[in-house]
Amino acid sequence: MLSLTEAEHHETRDLMAAIAREAGNQPYDTRFLSRADLRDLLPGVGAGVVSACYSPYDGHANPLYLLRALHSGIAAFGGRYLANHAVQEIRASEKGVTVATPAGTYRAPKAVIAAGLATRELARQVGLKAPIEPSHGQIMVTERTTDRVPLPTNLVRQTREGSMMLGYTVDDFGFDIRTRIDRSRNVAAGALKAFPFLRDLRVVRTWAALRVMTADGVPIYDRSVSHAGVTVTACHSGVTLAAAHALEVAPWIAGAPMPAMLERFSTRRFHVPTAA
Amino acid sequence: MTAPDLDLAVIGGGPAGLAAAILAADLGLKTALYDEQAAPGGQVWRAVEAAAGRPDGFRDLLGADFARGADLVRRFRASGADYRPGHAVFDLDPDGGFGVLSPAGATWVRARRVLVAAGAMERPVPVPGWTLPGVLTAGAAQTLLKSAAMVPRGRCVIAGSGPLTLLVARQLLAAGGNIVAVLDTTPAENTRRAAPLLPAAWRAWREIVKGLRWRSEARRGAPHHAGVREIEILGPDAVTGIAFTSGGRRARIACDLVLLHEGVVPNAQLTLALVAEHRFDSVQACWRPVVDAFGRTSVATVVAAGDGAGIGGADLAVEAGEMAALAVALDLEVLDSATVAARARGPRSQIARLAGLRRFLDTLYRPRAEVLAPPGDDTVICRCEEVTAGTLRQVVGLGCQGPNQAKAFTRCGMGPCQARMCGLPMAAVVAEALGRSLAEVEPLRVRPPIKPITVGELAGLEGVGPPPATGPMLPTRPADPGAEGTEP
Amino acid sequence: MFQRLHETGPAVTFEFEGEAVTARAGESVAAALLAHGVRHTRRSLVTAEPRAAYCLIGACFECLMEIDGRANRQACLTEVRDGMAVRRQARPGGERP
Numbered sequence: 072m073l074s075l076t077e078a079e080h081h082e083t084r085d086l087m088a089a090i091a092r093e094a095g096n097q098p099y100d101t102r103f104l105s106r107a108d109l110r111d112l113l114p115g116v117g118a119g120v121v122s123a124c125y126s127p128y129d130g131h132a133n134p135l136y137l138l139r140a141l142h143s144g145i146a147a148f149g150g151r152y153l154a155n156h157a158v159q160e161i162r163a164s165e166k167g168v169t170v171a172t173p174a175g176t177y178r179a180p181k182a183v184i185a186a187g188l189a190t191r192e193l194a195r196q197v198g199l200k201a202p203i204e205p206s207h208g209q210i211m212v213t214e215r216t217t218d219r220v221p222l223p224t225n226l227v228r229q230t231r232e233g234s235m236m237l238g239y240t241v242d243d244f245g246f247d248i249r250t251r252i253d254r255s256r257n258v259a260a261g262a263l264k265a266f267p268f269l270r271d272l273r274v275v276r277t278w279a280a281l282r283v284m285t286a287d288g289v290p291i292y293d294r295s296v297s298h299a300g301v302t303v304t305a306c307h308s309g310v311t312l313a314a315a316h317a318l319e320v321a322p323w324i325a326g327a328p329m330p331a332m333l334e335r336f337s338t339r340r341f342h343v344p345t346a347a
Numbered sequence: 348m349t350a351p352d353l354d355l356a357v358i359g360g361g362p363a364g365l366a367a368a369i370l371a372a373d374l375g376l377k378t379a380l381y382d383e384q385a386a387p388g389g390q391v392w393r394a395v396e397a398a399a400g401r402p403d404g405f406r407d408l409l410g411a412d413f414a415r416g417a418d419l420v421r422r423f424r425a426s427g428a429d430y431r432p433g434h435a436v437f438d439l440d441p442d443g444g445f446g447v448l449s450p451a452g453a454t455w456v457r458a459r460r461v462l463v464a465a466g467a468m469e470r471p472v473p474v475p476g477w478t479l480p481g482v483l484t485a486g487a488a489q490t491l492l493k494s495a496a497m498v499p500r501g502r503c504v505i506a507g508s509g510p511l512t513l514l515v516a517r518q519l520l521a522a523g524g525n526i527v528a529v530l531d532t533t534p535a536e537n538t539r540r541a542a543p544l545l546p547a548a549w550r551a552w553r554e555i556v557k558g559l560r561w562r563s564e565a566r567r568g569a570p571h572h573a574g575v576r577e578i579e580i581l582g583p584d585a586v587t588g589i590a591f592t593s594g595g596r597r598a599r600i601a602c603d604l605v606l607l608h609e610g611v612v613p614n615a616q617l618t619l620a621l622v623a624e625h626r627f628d629s630v631q632a633c634w635r636p637v638v639d640a641f642g643r644t645s646v647a648t649v650v651a652a653g654d655g656a657g658i659g660g661a662d663l664a665v666e667a668g669e670m671a672a673l674a675v676a677l678d679l680e681v682l683d684s685a686t687v688a689a690r691a692r693g694p695r696s697q698i699a700r701l702a703g704l705r706r707f708l709d710t711l712y713r714p715r716a717e718v719l720a721p722p723g724d725d726t727v728i729c730r731c732e733e734v735t736a737g738t739l740r741q742v743v744g745l746g747c748q749g750p751n752q753a754k755a756f757t758r759c760g761m762g763p764c765q766a767r768m769c770g771l772p773m774a775a776v777v778a779e780a781l782g783r784s785l786a787e788v789e790p791l792r793v794r795p796p797i798k799p800i801t802v803g804e805l806a807g808l809e810g811v812g813p814p815p816a817t818g819p820m821l822p823t824r825p826a827d828p829g830a831e832g833t834e835p
Numbered sequence: 836m837f838q839r840l841h842e843t844g845p846a847v848t849f850e851f852e853g854e855a856v857t858a859r860a861g862e863s864v865a866a867a868l869l870a871h872g873v874r875h876t877r878r879s880l881v882t883a884e885p886r887a888a889y890c891l892i893g894a895c896f897e898c899l900m901e902i903d904g905r906a907n908r909q910a911c912l913t914e915v916r917d918g919m920a921v922r923r924q925a926r927p928g929g930e931r932p
Binding site: 135138139142143146152154155211212213214232237249250252253255256259260262263269270271272273274275276277278 | 438440444446455622742745746748755756758761762763765794795796799800801802803805806808811812
């Protein structure tokens with residue numbers, strides 16, 4: 072995590088401390104780097120970088136490869152992917168869960184709601200409060216280059232093909248996914264401050280999308296009480312959490328007891344009564 | 348929001364843009380024309396000012412149409428409109444703001460109205476071997492002729508369908524180019540379908556006679572094959588020959604250069620990035636912005652004219668440019684509707700005169716299915732990322748519902764050309780695999796910047812307000828008495 | 836692959852991969868290289884197959900070359916200048932074609 076101002080440095084430091092406290096015994100091993108160490112790890116890093124927070128556990132996943140792999144995996148395990156089947160209604164009975172779509176009705180013993188920005192409404196149908204809002208984020212992608220950014224950073228990371236992904240922004244624009252030119256300029260300026268050698272690299276596209284942002288930014292994993300068999304999941308980075316979802320959350324959905332670490336993610340936390 | 352810098356910004360220096368700028372300036376609108384090229388004329392009148400200094404024989408080669416271009420460019424230079432050569436527009440917003448890139452850097456400009464007259468580009472022709480060195484478009488050969496007085500030196504084969512195929516064949520033959528064969532891919536049934544439309548095109552009889560003359564000259568000058576299909580260009584490292592089917596037989600011709608052409612399509616990058624409404628024109632087999640008779644798009648500040656709004660040729664583009672300028676004048680209340688109606692009569696009548704010919708040509712040169720969606724799985728669709736038709740068909744099998752999803756799965760369309768080359772064939776292959784028509788799939792989403800701009804140039808963009816602070820990624824956590832830890 | 840029909844202007848000399856190329860003022864780098872007989876001007880970033888200009892109007896981006904030290908410039912949109920240094924596009928991974 073690179074910080075370009077003192078304020079960002081303090082935010083990062085406080086965020087790391089909060090994460091470390093919540094993680095308890097889990098080793099997080101984050102540390103702030105000296106300028107000399109930073110220059111060794113990230114040659115060409117800009118003088119405008121105020122501080123850098125590093126963890127040897129940092130990595131990045133290629134979202135496009137992951138998407139394709141997940142689709143292939145569904146097919147390989149005998150699952151069916153039904154596009155253009157927006158679920159409008161969920162019902163449950165002792166016979167199982169029924170979902171109604173414009174293209175037909177389907178029944179199964181279990182159902183998982185993982186509908187992103189539509190989860191709020193579907194969760195409400197099964198009696199769970201899942202406060203979720205769209206959070207606009209913008210990135211830009213450059214042409215491929217022989218230059219190297221060897222470690223992923225919050226501002227710049229390099230794909231396997233050699234192109235750089237520059238980011239990011241956070242805004243509330245409702246459901247509008249257009250990119251904004253002033254945000255583009257900001258992202259470019261930030262990336263340039265972090266790695267001045269990016270100056271002559273061409274931007275091939277800007278891209279914006281909506282994060283699935285829960286009210287506290289923390290994922291939701293919960294079971295419906297009123298509709299047996301229905302689970303609700305939501306998070307703003309299914310790419311980052313793919314492994315956790317596959318290895319920790321999926322067994323629980325399939326019927327294993329809930330791991331202790333997931334209890335904190337129930338929707339009960341949104342039922343805090345207002346302070347007197 | 349600061350006041351606009353201009354009344355009308357014209358993007359594109361071809362027939363439509365020039366005609367619009369001349370009229371707009373004449374009407375007193377503060378007008379600037381942004382041209383990616385170094386001199387006015389667009390593609391069809393490329394280097395027309397320089398042509399004045401060329402030998403007479405060369406000017407004759409380029410034809411009388413060129414003279415019309417020279418005249419329009421002269422009038423544009425004298426019009427009082429601000430000309431910005433070497434200025435590429437990389438982004439366009441619905442509020443009339445647009446980004447311009449020049450050697451001096453990047454600037455955001457605001458106009459009350461914007462005319463997109465970015466013209467056309469050649470329809471990409473994905474055939475096996477089309478990425479080999481030595482394969483160019485017929486338009487590329489014409490560009491070399493006009494701008495550099497160059498003609499092919501080695502053995503050249505022209506393969507394709509459309510008026511430009513005939514024109515280029517004729518021009519290169521007349522200039523002494525070594526054209527070893529002209530392969531006409533126009534299917535026989537097109538001629539049958541188009542013939543009944545010829546009488547209705549009678550008002551454009553001069554253009555028809557000209558076209559027939561080109562055709563006979565092209566046929567006389569080089570071996571001619573008709574009904575050509577299943578083209579394959581042979582390598583391995585550069586063009587060595589071309590194989591094809593004609594008259595039911597497979598043939599092969601040794602050559603060093605192949606010029607492909609299957610018509611032109613609108614260069615709709617800017618209107619697609621704007622997210623103006625577009626429709627798929629099934630006869631011209633391309634996406635075009637939805638416009639009214641004056642060129643108004645679904646975005647209030649943007650008008651479109653010329654081949655960029657739908658293929659019509661240079662003469663039609665001039666009329667459409669004038670119509671667009673009149674619409675702007677009306678919308679900005681510089682002219683009243685009665686005056687606009689009166690002044691629109693001339694362009695309208697020319698447009699009507701040319702409409703019959705346009706329908707005839709569109710039907711005669713309608714691209715066949717294998718041009719839109721190449722049948723071979725090994726044929727490269729995305730040149731930048733080397734994605735084949737087979738790969739696209741495969742991801743449709745995995746559940747991709749359209750071109751944009753297929754792009755995410757395969758990287759098709761993510762290269763530097765921003766899907767200019769692969770957008771149409773990729774959509775056609777995906778639509779065909781889905782069992783749908785092209786009109787039923789959405790075009791690839793085009794994202795700005797639509798011209799190459801560097802990180803440094805974007806970081807230094809002038810004309811945009813002070814940067815808002817971007818929010819923290821995670822929302823501030825609500826007070827939760829039961830939990831450990833406190834807010835940062 | 837292409838030849839000039841007549842003299843179109845004063846000669847301009849630039850360097851391509853260490854070799855001197857004579858062009859004419861006003862020509863694009865792509866045109867000049869075609870007239871000089873250069874077959875491929877880069878290699879595909881994915882398969883390393885040889886590539887060259889296709890459209891010559893700035894739409895296909897096949898003509899990307901390193902010009903005067905700046906990477907990935909469209910040779911068809913760049914006018915020749917005396918003393919210009921032109922090289923084939925470098926492939927990420929560092930290999931020169």
